[in-house]
Amino acid sequence: MTSRTTTGQATDRPRRAAPEQAAASTLADDQEAPFDQDRLPTPPGSSRALLASLLRPHSRRLWASALLVLLQQGAVQSGPLLVVVAIDTAVPALRGGDPVPLLSVAVAYLLTAVLAGGAQYAFVRQSGRVSQDVLLGLRTRIFRQLQDLSVDFHDRYTSGRVISRSTADVENLRGLVHNGLQDLVEIALSTLYISAVLLYLDWQLGVAALASTPVLVRLVRSLQRRSMRAYRRKSTATASVVVKLAETLNGIRTVRAFRRERANDAAFDVVNRRHELASGDASLEMTRYIVFSRLVADTAVAVLMLWSAYRVATGMLELGVLAGAVLYLRRLYDPIDRLGMLLNSYQAAAASLEKIAGLLLQRPGVPPPATPVELPVPRGPGPGRALVVEAASFAYRTGGEVLPRTDLALRPGSTVAVVGATGAGKSTLAKLLARFHDPTTGRVLLDGIDLRDLTDADLRRAVVIVAQEPFLFSGTVSDNIEIGRPGATREQVVRAAEAVGAHAFITALPDGYDTDLRARGGRISAGQRQLVSFARVLLADPAVLILDEATGSLDLPGERAVQYAMRTALHGRTAVVIAHRLSTAETADRVLVMADGRIVEDGAPADLVAAGGRFADMYRAWNESLR
């Protein structure tokens, strides 16, 4: 046990080595700041623009719906008219022995009733279709964007926020698109109609009544501004609730094992309380608006009434006209409440749309090429491709430089093992090779072509990475393996599973390949999850594969089965294998030893052992443990 006494210094490289690096990191921090916020930066008016762009494709159907509302309103409003006709004409006519007017009223009534009902039916269906299409369109945009954004973005934005954006925030729009149109049309119709009637009956009264509009507009503006603030906070609070709970659910074992339940309750209370406050605030803003707008309206009615009385007394207005106008005067202000509610749901939607717009406006950190270059057929004898890292360096947005300038060339078809201390940057290198990130400087070339110039489809067909954390989706075993090649036959899936030695345990599951693995593959063991992840790679059959500790949780026989599968089924592929167990490294063609982001040793395993450097040390320690 020689190496146990070699008390190594820090295994991790201090990340603030040089002052200029510190400066770079503060800069990076600044750039990063928006990612951590719930509300990503948006230009003003972006929520309105987003809403408009969502509605535009449906404009014809929206007009049709509006027409249906008009039709229905027309039919409904003609009811009282028919009553008047019936009493004024049909009664005398009937007394005179003429049933025709009554019959025509009856038929007209029947028609309007059917029309009202029919228009109502058609409207509800039509607007349902439009609004659902709008929501689906919005969701589709969100989903596309989510898949376009880089890994880096998602690490910061967190899944909880994404869930909140694509569920709660989208649902906030639902309220608006479901009822908004009908409200809007009816409010506009009623206001226009009654203003017209008022103006017609007594234009002075009409104009005076409309003079209260500026005050109401100011109330509306203030409602919009203030409730927007409340709804923004509410949407943020909803997201925090989701983030908190999602985290608890995902880490429920840890929560339980460390008795965090009460601490979590307290932490949850904080965000829950924030949500409660914002939600109450929004309701109170609405209350404020209702009280003030009602007061304005009722005062206006009273004042106008007094003024009219004065005019009647001075003979400027006929009593009969006033008698007619006065009831309309009151009805002019009827839609105020509905307007408030419409605005309320508009603001709720706008606050959410603003957040969604912020998400949609993010540019992918790993952008697709402007002019893609096609990947040539492999040059080498086998299916493998050459990977070259050219003067590449890399820094995460949140930290200092992790990989200083690195050069590396991997021959097609070779298997290269990467070993080194934890935190040395092995995974980071792997992520650059798979273009999860782009290098800060320099470039990575696949068969001579910059990864940045390849289409995603080409790149992913050629290079496949098995990330350090195996991730299984809820769904069946075969769904999970098929991620390697969608549409693969069951036979192909089974063959891949057999090759990695997963077939036996899969067939022992209750429904074999059709067993639901549950969230994150919770139904199977850690090693079994790694086997399933690896089976994906066999199906994908890439030219270059990158395994980031893909076998770390397997027992040695399992690991050997995987290695055998690599040598046979994936023979001739270029492979980059990161592993801590040297049983993997010793079978490689070439070993890279990494320390502090640099490649410090590079050579065939046997040569490195013979040369007596770090790898030789590790190798000795490894052998010790086997004896």
Next chain:
Amino acid sequence: MTPTPALRRSAARTLLRLWPLIRPVRVHMITAVCAAVFATGASLTIPLVLKWMVDGPVSTGDLAGVWAGGAVLLLMGGAEAVLAGLRRWVLARPLARVEASFRALLHARLQRVPMAFHDRWSSGQLLSRVTSDLNQIRMFLSFPLMYLVVNGTTILGGYAILLAQRWTLGMVLLAPVVPLLVLCAVFESRYLVASLRAQDQSGDLATAVEESVLGIRIIKGFGRQRHQIDTLVGLAGRIRDTELDKARQLAVVRAASALLPELALGAALVIGVAQVAGGDLSAGTLVAFLTTALALRWPVESIGSLLAMGNEAAAATQRCFEVLDEPEEGEREPKPTAVTTTRTGPGELVFEGVEFRYPDALAGSPPVLRGVDLRVRAGETVAVVGATGCGKTTLTALVTRMHDPTGGRILLDGVDITDMPRERLRTEVAVAFEEATLFATTVADNVLLGGDGLGEADMWSALEVAQAAAFVAALPQGARTEVGERGSRLSGGQRQRLALSRAIIARPRYLVLDDFLSALDIRTEVLVEAALHDVLADTTALVIAHRPSTVLLADRVALLSGGRIAAVGTHRQLLRENTEYADLMGSGPQLRGGGDDR
């Protein structure tokens, strides 16, 4: 993936289950209803006042009367505004509080239900309950519920007046009630089902969205973005289809509730006119009758939408109660032996014929663990080694009672752990899981959650042991650095070492470490093991290991095979004597031709 509830209640009965939550705000709700009624009253009298002014003071030129009328108008208007405001104001905060307390209740319950519950439920389903379902319930309480009451009363009152005015005509107007009631009943049951389906589907969507983000590396790594988008859009499309189905049902009800009363009104009009013409009825009575009938139009029409919202709220309520009906993890009555004062120093951990079978295992298949007998002596470290999927993690989960054994028992210091309160058990036993779970907070918070009342010094010494102090100190904000969601800003080995620090920080009497060094390189592993020796000296530890280097940490090794402990001994002993063990540990490095020391 929602387990379908066996029992379907009617919407009303489901909503009644909300009563305990609403109870604290019942006074507010009643006040709001009264305010709504009076506000309606005020707004109905304003036109009357206007009419009176025109017919009275204005026409007669009675100046005082006009001023009085104006004053009354202002008063009524003010009352209307204040009452309408009161109705909202009185409920604004209380209903938000009801929602929040319901949410807190759900959150608390979710943390305390048996682990098997979380195996069954996807997180999206739970998240959607805690957000959108609760939101729907609050919305229903704040508006539709009240209007169901107010409008229902208005309709009843209105019909009573109509019948009193002219019962024959009143009966004509009542004719559509029966078909409407039937329609509403049919609608209610179907709409409730559709609402449930819609909510379940949006829960499924939430799950899929979460996975598409957490699994983004896999999706991108295999270039499956298109496929993933299609899946998500497919799920969203299912929601759309359900919503369209709901819209269709709603359209029928709304159209019927507009059409049928209107037809009845038309019929009443025709009959009334005939009666007026025949002299049986005065024209004034007919006008009054029809005016009342027309006034009832909106309350009747609104019932369809209100019922729809009621059904959606009922669906939401049912979904929330699916969680609340799940009982919390029970505690057994502590036996007198269990209530001993907390001991210090290491204790003994004994597995006695422990059997375990997952509830959803294939019928007839053997249990995962079928009679594990193992004694870990006080202060001893025992490594458990076994093939992939043989049940090692399952065994560790039993120690902290994530699951309870289906047979046999586990003893700590001679006390059956099922006789201990879980809280105490989990204070005594600390674990590091095979997948290091970090929370999206600072390094310090993540490590300090390993125990109560610990400070910076404890943290650093724990980090020291896990060889994590150096890298933590070098992080941009040291121990105050945020680690990101699931620790994504750290390397695999860094995460694992933080999880280890968390397990050892409180110096627990028992330590369960599941494959906790798998992501460490050999050099670091050696250092961690050396430092751990001190900690393990006064701790009873159960260590799961895959690598020989980790096994070296243990005093003894137990081989788990076929659901039993097949062999126990020291590493070297087993390596020599047990072929299965030697196989698992690797038969020796292949560079040298392999296996020359066996």
